[in-house]
Amino acid sequence: MKEKLNAIKEQAIAQIEAVSAQSAQALEKLNDIRVNYLGKKGELTALLKGMKDVAPEERPKVGQMVNDVRTEIEQVLEKATEKMKRAALAGRLSGEKIDVTLPAKMNVIGHRHPNTIALEEVERIFVGMGYEVVEGPEIEKDYYNFEALNIPADHPAKDEQDTFYITGDILLRTQTSGTQVHELEKGRLPIRMLAPGRVFRSDEVDATHSPCFHQIEGLVVDKGITFADLKGTLAEFARELFGEETKVKFRPHHFPFTEPSAEMDVTCFKCGGSGCRFCKGSGWIEILGCGMVHPHVLEMSGVDPEEYTGFAFGVGLERIALLKYEIDDMRLMYENDIRFLKQF
Amino acid sequence: MNTALSWIKAYVPGLECTAQEYCDRMTLSGTKVEGYTALDKNLEKIVVGEIKKIEKHPDADKLIVCQVDVGSQTLQIVTGAPNVKEGDKVPVVLDGGKVAGGHDGGPLPENGIRIKAGKLRGVESAGMMCSIEELGSSRDMYPDAPEEGIYILPDTAVPGEDAVALLGMRDTVFEYEITSNRVDCYSVLGIAREAAATFDKPFVPPVVEVKENGGNVADYVSVEVQDTDLCSRYCARVCTNIRIAPSPEWMQRRLAASGIRPINNLVDITNYVMEEYGQPMHAFDLDTVAGHKIVVRRAKDGDEFQTLDGQMRKLDKDILMICDAEKEIGIAGIMGGENSKITDNVKTVLFEAAVFNGPNIRKSAKRLGLRTDASGKFEKGLDPANAKAAIDRACQLIQELGCGDVVEGTVDVGKPLAPLRVLPFEPKKYNELLGTQVSEEQMLAIFEKLDIRIIRTGDGIQLEIPSFRQDLLGRADLAEEVARFYGYDKIPVSLPKSSSTTGKLSFKLRVEQKARDIAEYCGFSQGMSYSFESPKVFDKLMLSPEDKAREAIEISNPLGEDFSIMRTLPLNGMLVSLSNNYNRRNKDVRLYELENVYIPKALPLTELPDERMQFTLGFYGDGDFYTLKGVVEEFFDSIGMKEKRSYVPQSGRTFLHPGRQADILYRGQLLGYLGEVHPLVCENYSIGTRVYVAVIDMPEVLPFATFDRKYEGIAKYPAVTRDISMIVSKDVLAGDIETVIATRGGKLLESCSLFDVYEGSQIKEGCRSMAYSVSFRAMDKTLEEADVAGAMKKIVNGLEQLGAQIRDK
Structure with missing residues (x-):
């Protein structure tokens, strides 16, 4: 019996090894071997069936021996199968080698206009500081564009040469500053507002001018707002927009609706302030106008300047986009050539 | 300036x-x-030289050889200049020195021109004698320079000394x-x-003392201001025995540096005082002033007047004129008349220093197309107190420069000067506004430097504002003065400490952001175009003459017809952009815009128009109508519009293909349209391929949009899917079939999708074969055949009512 078992074992193992040595398609043959030896009609099963001829006291022992052999064959079979599967996989993988330097299959994804990219950047910064983004009308009443901003009837800024008029009283807004007035009139204080939008001025089209362009207006009104707050806020903005190293400089200036007023320069982001062609050698680039809201402007819109103060600023969106992306001709912004748009 | x-x-x-x-x-x-x-940029090693001797060049007719004493030595210099003679003092650039420009007076080279000793036609030349152009200036600024040749220095010049300084160019x-x-x-x-x-240095303005030579101005001239609204003050003085001559060097140099060409002593003095005091002046030849009387009054419509530049000017009733007893002699604040202009023979001069209404001067100058140095100053609104000071200064200079004698007295007509403004001193308020802690002493020191008078009374301190500071009206203005001289850079940096606010975008802006995202995911890039366009675009778009869209807002002062109306449709901008790309041979271009159109409520405008944000998509190249429909559908899905959108075939939009256009509806509401652009419209825009556009009217979309989402669970039980295949007339739209399925599918209906459309030889003429896959699902059990049989039967019945012939029923 023992010999018989051993003979079966060795025969089985020899067959397995022989099959393993063959090609990878031999997996089926291994299965045949499993069936031949371990299956219901297999040799080992047949041997177990012959147990009735074994003496009863020998039976556990023989049973044990049969099981041992079965386990051993199973293990060898398992190993061989595993090895063969791996070999088969390796064979498939090596046949599937590709040229990874062939061109990519691109998804066609559109591009945002550089103005919008710059705007969203600015919005992100100010929304993070608690500003609400709002809009005002592009076709506007004279009152909101001028008068309520302390620009009286005879002010040169109102000259027809700058402003497109529709009627004597209705015009295309020349600045987003009118949204300040709309917000103030709502009477909901405190205000932290950012108002981007399209504005119009009667400038002929050239590399640096467009009769249609965009501004972003900012307004903060609350108790105890100071010029120092204005400086701090805009310095933070400049660092966020142009980089941590950016320094700012405030120069006195004049706007009818702010007092004191200033223009803000930032260190040239091309040369870092040492002076280059980009900044015309000065190391600084003018970026925006700002100031403390004129008390008369607050008053006209029903806010008590004795109780509240505020600051306002206005940024030219195209100016930011042209500078940041080094676009040298403003006309490109309105031609919509896909080769231009794709670069952003 | x-x-x-x-x-x-x-x-x-x-x-x-x-x-x-x-x-x-x-x-x-x-x-x-x-x-x-x-x-003195690029002027190096230039000294005074004295020409000692001139000889002819042996080999060149047009050259001469000069021996020039430059102080330390005598140099031989060859020149072609025609104007020099022995004994002339001239600027000489020595070997290795530099001049600013060439003798032709063209643009100055950035680094000047280096001069080296060398030979000219075989004769040694150790340097160069300079023309005014080579010194970087012009005859306009140095009127005594010759038209061609070397600048001759005054005889008092000493050989060897710095010629650049002598010419006033060390400045x-x-x-x-x-x-x-x-x-x-x-x-x-x-x-x-x-x-x-x-x-922080002392300010020492000129001390004006006029030495008068007797007489009485009233005997020479009288002044009557009729239109006092346009002329608040008119000062006149008279100078006699005028001797016209060049003005002194220093005056010429200062004027030239300001960009004003020196003419003669009299003209130069008026210009000099205008620059110095900011008060324009005018000088009349008193002998041409009829009746020795000045009348200031408005012109009459249609009057014509010759200004001193010889031009005839058309006047109107809003232009202020200076007149004599008989006629007009000058346009107030803008330009004098030909008939009273100063000639070299002038004997007696009438000086005018007046204050005219700024806005009126600005508008008049603009209407006349004549903006002068004087009008540029007047239009800003001048300090009325300044006129007298300026006219006195002019008379002082007349007398000091030996230009003439000054008649005693001034005719001064006008409203009395307003008392000076007095403002309270509020140091605490200034510091509160600025966020600073500037001391009171520092503030007062700043105000004093600015000629603001400090009045100390028992109650405290008050500030008297000088008349020339018409801009200082209140607390904020004074705070700015403190800030300017304390230093904007020294003001500390802080962030607003006060109450917090919520940073956010309005709902409208969020929906627009979503529109951009979806368009870009689908391959569309953002364009921008002008809000105004030409009225001709309506014909280009083939709009019918009655089309409402033609009712556009007109700009009263446009930049030409092409920019004269506010757009009522977003299509022209889109088609122009696509055309730009097409004609630059860019392939497969997909663009979108998110911009306003402007719809008037009535024309002419009496109230603000409706500004409607339009989401416009357009493309040519790869794709078709359904590509664009897909983008539109993605957008509606992305903003939470869960119900089915209907696309209703249309043919009424003249700019679109009559068989390929649809209205987009949601819950019965028109949201926009899409379609293929009419081939003739494409032709009008020079696009030689099919173009598809979609326009979504965002204000109509907003009420349906939402960013609220609710988890609806994932189905645990499998769906049961049934296919329906049919042959149906082409007149029956897919949308009709889907409506039948949707309305008859019952509660268990999950979805239906078209998976095959076929028309061709095997199918009856005028029909097509369509196959839908209809899917049913219950949330609480696995469906059995019996559960969907009823619904399927209803659907099939409905389709048969549409005329469909169901296959394999």
Whole structure:
């Protein structure tokens, strides 16, 4: 019996090894071997069936021996199968080698206009500081564009040469500053507002001018707002927009609706302030106008300047986009050539 | 405004700084310096030379050989200049020196021109004698320079001394950008006052004392101002025994540096005082003033007048004129008349220093197309107190420069000067506004430097504002003065400490952001186009004459017809952009825009129009109608519009293909349209391929949009899917079939999708074969055949009612 078992074992193992040595398609043959030896009609099963001829006291022992052999064959079979599967996989993988330097299959994804990219950047910064983004009308009443901003009837800024008029009283807004007035009139204080939008001025089209362009207006009104707050806020903005190293400089200036007023320069982001062609050698680039809201402007819109103060600023969106992306001709912004748009 | 630094220094004696330092500090204190030019730029090793001897060049007819004494030695210099003679003193650039430009007066090279000793036609030449152009200037600024040839220096020049200094070129000209509120700084004295305050040096304005030579001005002239609304003050003085001659060198140099061409002593004095005091002046030949009477009054419509430049000008009733007893002799504040202009034979001069209404001058100058130095100053609104000071200064200069004698007295007509404004001193408020802690003493010191008088009374301190500071009206203005001279750079940096607010985008902006995202995911890039366009676009788009879209808002003063109306449709911008791309041979271009159209409520406008945001998509190249429909559908899905959108076939939009256009509806509401652009419209835009556009009217979409989402669970039980295949007339739309399925599918209906459409030879003429896959699902059990049989039967019945012939029923 023992010999018989051993003979079966060795025969089985020899067959397995022989099959393993063959090609990878031999997996089926291994299965045949499993069936031949371990299956219901297999040799080992047949041997177990012959147990009735074994003496009863020998039976556990023989049973044990049969099981041992079965386990051993199973293990060898398992190993061989595993090895063969791996070999088969390796064979498939090596046949599937590709040229990874062939061109990519691109998804066609559109591009945002550089103005919008710059705007969203600015919005992100100010929304993070608690500003609400709002809009005002592009076709506007004279009152909101001028008068309520302390620009009286005879002010040169109102000259027809700058402003497109529709009627004597209705015009295309020349600045987003009118949204300040709309917000103030709502009477909901405190205000932290950012108002981007399209504005119009009667400038002929050239590399640096467009009769249609965009501004972003900012307004903060609350108790105890100071010029120092204005400086701090805009310095933070400049660092966020142009980089941590950016320094700012405030120069006195004049706007009818702010007092004191200033223009803000930032260190040239091309040369870092040492002076280059980009900044015309000065190391600084003018970026925006700002100031403390004129008390008369607050008053006209029903806010008590004795109780509240505020600051306002206005940024030219195209100016930011042209500078940041080094676009040298403003006309490109309105031609919509896909080769231009794709670069952003 | 351009001014030589030497002129400023004349009134700020202690001022010492480099040009860059001056530029930076003035800019930081509020007098913005735009740039500066050193007059001696690229002028090196240029000395006075005296021509001792002139000989002919042996080999060239047009050249001469000069022996020139340059102080330390005598040099041989060859020149072709026709104007020199022995004994002339001339500027000589020595070997290795530099001049600023060529003798032709063309643009100056950035680094000048280096001069070296050499030979001219075989004769040694050790340097070069200079023309005014080579010194970087022109005959306009040095009227005594010859038209061609070497600049001849005054006889008093000493050989070997610095010729550049002698010519007044050791100076720097600064260009200022003066803000409109600082009328006082459109003058040398105004800027000097700022410079003194900035550098903390004393300000020493000229002391004006007029030595009068008797007589009485009233015997010479009378003045009547009829239109006092346009002329608040008119000062007149008279000078006799006028002797016209060139003005002194220093005056010529200062005027030239300011960009004003020196003419003669009389003209130069009026210009000089205008620059110095910021008060334009005019000089009339009194002998041409009929009746020796000045009348200031409005012109009449249709009047014509010849200005002193010889031009005829058309006048109107809003233009203020200076007249004599009989006729008009000058346009007030803008330009004098040909009939009263100063000639070299003038004997008696009438000086005018007046204050005219700024806005009126600005508008008049604009209507006349005649903007002069004088009108540029008047239009800013001048200090009425300044006129008398300026006219006195002019008379002082007449007398001091030996130009004539001054008649005693001034005719001064006008309203009495307003009392000076007095404001309270509020140091705490200034500091509160600025966020600073500037001491009271510092503030008062700043005010004093600015000629603001400090009045101390028992109640406290008050500030008397000088008349030339018409911009200082209240607390904020005074705080700015403190800030400017304390230093904007020294003001601390903080963030608003007060109450917090929520940062956010409005709902409208969020929906627009979503539209951009979806368009871009689908391959569309964002374009931008002008809000105004030509009225011709309506014909280009083939709109019918009655089309409502033709009712556009017109700009009353447009930049030409092409930019004259506010767009009512977004299509022209889109088609122009696509056309730009098409004609630049860009392939497969997909663009979108998110911009307003402007719909008037009534024309002409009586109230603000409706500004409607339009989400416009357009493309040519790869794709078709359904590509665009897909983008539109993605957008509606992305903003939470869960119900089915219907696409209703249309043919009414003339700019679209009559068989390929649809209205987009949601819950019965029109949201926009899409379609293929009509081939003739494409032709009008020079696009030689099919173009598809979609326009979504965002205000109609907003009420349906939402960013609220609710988890609806994931189905646990499998769906049961049934296919329906049919042959149906082409007149039956897919949308009709889907409506039948949707309305008859019952509660268990999950979805239906078209998976095959076929038309061709095997199918009956006028019909097509369509196959839908209909899917049913229950949330609480696995469906059995019996559960869907009823619904399927209803669907099939419905389809048969549409005329469909169901296959394999």
